[in-house]
Amino acid sequence: MGAASQSPTPKLSDATRAVHRHYQELAQTKKLYSFLTIGILSVILVAALWFANASNSGKFIDRLPYFFDFVLNFLPDDPLEIFRALFDLPSPYADGSLKYDYEEGRHYLFGDLYLPEYFYEMLVTLNIAFVSTLLGGGIAFVLCFFAASNLVGSKAVRFVVRRIMELLRAFPEIVIAGLLAAILSLGPIAAIAAVSIHTIGALGKLFFEVVENADMKPDEGLRAAGASWIERVRFAIVPQVLPNFTSYALLRAEINVRASTIIGAVGGGGIGEVFRLSLSRDHAAKTYAIILLLFVTIVAVDQLSGWLRRKMVGDQAFQFGA
Amino acid sequence: MLTTSNLSAERRAELKEQYAEVFHQNPVKKFRPLAIVGALLAYLVACFFFFNIPQVFSDARWDRAGLYMADWVSWQAQPKFRFRDDGLELQYPRFSPLGAEPDPDWVTASAAGDAYRVDFAANDFIVVQKGLVEITKGGQRFDVAITEDEALLPANATSAFEARNGRVKFSFGFAGNIEIRNTQVRVWRRFWGWENFFFDPGSAYWGMNGFEVITMIAAGPQIEEGKSNLSVAIHDFLYNAEWQHADVFVKLLQTIVMAFVGTLFAGVLAFPLAFIAARNITRSNTANWLMKRLFDFLRSVDMLIWALFFTRSFGPGPIAGIAAIFFTDTGTLGKLYSEALENVDDKQREGVKSLGASPVEVQRFGVVPQVLPLFASQALYFWESNTRSATIIGAVGAGGIGLKLLEAMRTGTDWENVGYMVILILIVVFVFDNISNHLRSKLIGEEAR
Numbered sequence: 001m002g003a004a005s006q007s008p009t010p011k012l013s014d015a016t017r018a019v020h021r022h023y024q025e026l027a028q029t030k031k032l033y034s035f036l037t038i039g040i041l042s043v044i045l046v047a048a049l050w051f052a053n054a055s056n057s058g059k060f061i062d063r064l065p066y067f068f069d070f071v072l073n074f075l076p077d078d079p080l081e082i083f084r085a086l087f088d089l090p091s092p093y094a095d096g097s098l099k100y101d102y103e104e105g106r107h108y109l110f111g112d113l114y115l116p117e118y119f120y121e122m123l124v125t126l127n128i129a130f131v132s133t134l135l136g137g138g139i140a141f142v143l144c145f146f147a148a149s150n151l152v153g154s155k156a157v158r159f160v161v162r163r164i165m166e167l168l169r170a171f172p173e174i175v176i177a178g179l180l181a182a183i184l185s186l187g188p189i190a191a192i193a194a195v196s197i198h199t200i201g202a203l204g205k206l207f208f209e210v211v212e213n214a215d216m217k218p219d220e221g222l223r224a225a226g227a228s229w230i231e232r233v234r235f236a237i238v239p240q241v242l243p244n245f246t247s248y249a250l251l252r253a254e255i256n257v258r259a260s261t262i263i264g265a266v267g268g269g270g271i272g273e274v275f276r277l278s279l280s281r282d283h284a285a286k287t288y289a290i291i292l293l294l295f296v297t298i299v300a301v302d303q304l305s306g307w308l309r310r311k312m313v314g315d316q317a318f319q320f321g322a
Numbered sequence: 323m324l325t326t327s328n329l330s331a332e333r334r335a336e337l338k339e340q341y342a343e344v345f346h347q348n349p350v351k352k353f354r355p356l357a358i359v360g361a362l363l364a365y366l367v368a369c370f371f372f373f374n375i376p377q378v379f380s381d382a383r384w385d386r387a388g389l390y391m392a393d394w395v396s397w398q399a400q401p402k403f404r405f406r407d408d409g410l411e412l413q414y415p416r417f418s419p420l421g422a423e424p425d426p427d428w429v430t431a432s433a434a435g436d437a438y439r440v441d442f443a444a445n446d447f448i449v450v451q452k453g454l455v456e457i458t459k460g461g462q463r464f465d466v467a468i469t470e471d472e473a474l475l476p477a478n479a480t481s482a483f484e485a486r487n488g489r490v491k492f493s494f495g496f497a498g499n500i501e502i503r504n505t506q507v508r509v510w511r512r513f514w515g516w517e518n519f520f521f522d523p524g525s526a527y528w529g530m531n532g533f534e535v536i537t538m539i540a541a542g543p544q545i546e547e548g549k550s551n552l553s554v555a556i557h558d559f560l561y562n563a564e565w566q567h568a569d570v571f572v573k574l575l576q577t578i579v580m581a582f583v584g585t586l587f588a589g590v591l592a593f594p595l596a597f598i599a600a601r602n603i604t605r606s607n608t609a610n611w612l613m614k615r616l617f618d619f620l621r622s623v624d625m626l627i628w629a630l631f632f633t634r635s636f637g638p639g640p641i642a643g644i645a646a647i648f649f650t651d652t653g654t655l656g657k658l659y660s661e662a663l664e665n666v667d668d669k670q671r672e673g674v675k676s677l678g679a680s681p682v683e684v685q686r687f688g689v690v691p692q693v694l695p696l697f698a699s700q701a702l703y704f705w706e707s708n709t710r711s712a713t714i715i716g717a718v719g720a721g722g723i724g725l726k727l728l729e730a731m732r733t734g735t736d737w738e739n740v741g742y743m744v745i746l747i748l749i750v751v752f753v754f755d756n757i758s759n760h761l762r763s764k765l766i767g768e769e770a771r
Contacts (some may be wrong), residue, residue: 045586048579056639056721063636069633085561131369134362170710170751174717174724176743178731182390184382188373262626264716266728272626276718281631291627298622 136199584647
């Protein structure tokens with residue numbers, strides 16, 4: 001197909017015509033690639049969907065009516081029930097069954113003052129998240145300087161530290177939690193360990209990239225004054241990178257709140273576990289109470305951390321992949 | 323070391339005056355870092371007691387820790403010797419990894435058949451006979467006599483012995499341990515490696531080395547009527563009873579599919595929605611606001627909640643996982659996409675508009691080319707991270723390798739299967755990491771990583 005023949009202006013010079021033809025050819029190639037990409041993606045997608053549907057325990061189309069039934073029937077007796085469940089107040093529908101025993105899980109602090117069950121469980125989950133962020137972040141802080149090419153000359157050290165971080169990041173969290181749960185019995189410690197280990201890997205990577213981008217002039221100054229390696233790190237690098245580190249750690253804390261909820265659901269304790277139980281027992285009011293609590297907490301943590309990060313490093317903290 | 327001792331007094335004073343803000347800091351500002359560190363430490367200490375860590379650690383079953391770790395990379399054979407009226411009987415459990423009629427070379431019978439010797443290491447072995455077990459460890463010999471009711475601790479017993487309820491236990495360390503009762507002697511003999519990883523004892527290929535297997539496939543006699551030796555080999559490998567390769571691969575594929583389909587759908591849906599949410603593209607505050615709150619809602623109702631919710635309604639399996647990832651990531655990607663759209667360069671849109679293009683064409687040629695690589699890169703990033711998340715939401719019932727991992731861990735004995743699956747997951751994550759990084763750096767340049 002002659003691209004030139006399509007050209008509406010026959011007055012083009014030879015050179016321009018060549019440029020035009022090349023442009024057309026490039027456009028053709030690009031179009032071809034786009035179609036190929038979309039075609040391959042579609043084929044993979046159809047195969048994947050077929051596979052997912054075939055290996056699901058209920059077929060998508062068959063299950064769809066049940067899905068709507070479930071959504072429509074899974075409602076509390078009245079909207080106030082959600083708040084009674086949330087604050088452990090007695091229910092007018094109480095019939096002695098587990099479904100309405102809201103007062104059951106109260107944690108009495110002193111006298112009649114109590115912490116409702118779900119608030120306590122949420123507190124457990126939040127503490128798991130914050131403790132693991134602190135522990136993981138602390139270890140990542142120490143490790144990251146050994147992975148930065150501008151601080152450590154030895155390629156071997158950097159290689160080993162970076163691979164360790166990658167391994168910790170990719171290692172499935174449930175395995176760590178499951179192994180520790182088998183030794184320490186089910187509970188928050190296993191969750192802390194699992195989330196911390198992942199945090200070391202994830203934060204370590206972000207941290208050392210920050211360190212590598214640090215301005216090396218203060219370091220040169222200190223080196224000229226005869227400072228040791230630790231002094232150079234402490235006085236030249238740390239003051240520069242600390243705001244970014246804190247920002248990343250806060251971002252990680254947000255993610256860890258979600259992670260520790262999930263780990264809780266597979267046996268780490270906390271809100272995730274009570275949520276899984278109440279959903280599987282069809283306790284609608286309790287389930288919605290937990291969803292509400294989780295939603296509010298996650299939004300609050302996100303907002304708080306976002307505010308702190310903006311204060312610390314400005315809008316840069318919100319750029320993707322920064 | 324940094325040192326300031328070679329400064330003269332007046333130079334020191336001069337410096338102090340010149341950099342007053344360094345030497346005379348506001349005390350509040352000066353002690354703030356220290357206070358923050360102190361507060362964080364105090365918080366950790368408080369949590370130490372909140373989680374009752376001393377109690378948990380004292381209740382922990384540390385003996386299991388070593389056993390479980392060893393199980394990752396080793397296996398045990400468990401013969402036992404029963405004392406019968408007419409002598410000694412050697413038994414192996416059903417489905418022993420040693421096959422149906424085991425005859426390992428570390429168990430030898432005496433010529434008369436009234437005693438067995440089990441070797442643990444060069445100088446470590448036991449000899450079992452009726453009424454007496456002779457244990458030899460590093461050349462030292464212990465005799466455990468067995469009466470009608472109990473096994474008796476030898477006079478020269480060391481700390482490797484343990485006696486309880488009339489039973490005597492002895493440990494050879496990693497190589498194994500034994501338990502002596504009045505009716506039987508049980509032996510746990512441990513070996514490095516993953517036993518029967520390729521073929522289980524039910525297979526014709528069991529016990530062959532790699533070379534023998536290849537010869538068998540290429541030139542051996544036909545094993546099964548109407549089937550080639552290769553297809554028998556593949557079938558026996560995939561349906562290995564202990565390792566369940568076929569099931570593991572299917573579950574792993576489910577996890578990969580969950581992440582892929584979930585992220586792809588999320589990206590495809592988030593793409594048009596982001597145009598509605600972007601302030602500079604849809605000039606309606608209500609539409610912007612509604613769309614952004616929708617994204618926030620999808621994102622903040624956690625992936626776990628979506629996963630459990632869909633598992634409950636769709637039945638366990640990858641569809642629930644896909645739906646969970648799809649819902650969460652539509653929120654996340656929608657938010658990121660709309661932010662990217664709000665930062666586009668307006669000049670290109672104006673240029674296209676000035677040529678008289680329709681509103682759709684303005685978006686298509688003025689906006690999409692600017693943001694598409696970024697969008698694709700962000701979707702890839704989430705695809706990669708969802709491969710990891712899919713493992714864990716699988717464990718709450720959304721299917722895939724996560725559930726299989728959890729099941730294997732619950733048994734408490736299949737740690738080698740856990741190790742195998744972990745290695746497969748790590749390989750998948752590393753491969754996808756690299757694919758995604760490679761594609762992303764092609765899409766938006768090196769700095770995107």
